[in-house]
Amino acid sequence: MKKIILTLLFVVGITASQAQVVRTTYDSLQDKKMLLMQEHLVKCNKQFRTGAGLWYVGLLVTAMSTQNIEENKGMLYTGLGLNTLGTIIMIASHKQIRLAGKTRTLKPLTEYK
Numbered sequence: 001m002k003k004i005i006l007t008l009l010f011v012v013g014i015t016a017s018q019a020q021v022v023r024t025t026y027d028s029l030q031d032k033k034m035l036l037m038q039e040h041l042v043k044c045n046k047q048f049r050t051g052a053g054l055w056y057v058g059l060l061v062t063a064m065s066t067q068n069i070e071e072n073k074g075m076l077y078t079g080l081g082l083n084t085l086g087t088i089i090m091i092a093s094h095k096q097i098r099l100a101g102k103t104r105t106l107k108p109l110t111e112y113k
Helices: 002-018 025-065 073-092 095-105
Strands: none
Touching: 025 073, 025 095
């Protein structure tokens, strides 16, 4: 019984010692790539929220101006302009997702020298 327990403890100890990972330059490069991907995705999120905010403000301004269109033409055009600008910004925000995907294919720094 004691031999079985000692053998199990020995196996657990060997397994735990093998689980330690030695960091290499490849790992640090992968970490940099992941951080760059994360930055692009955060930019995408901020840009999309900004565009959505402009879109909603444009929608509200347009809705307020429709009560009396003849007197509020400037307000109507301003609302439509904000709505269009917000839509363009939301669509353009997806460029950051493409850039985040491209960072995975970056070559190691040693290949650029």
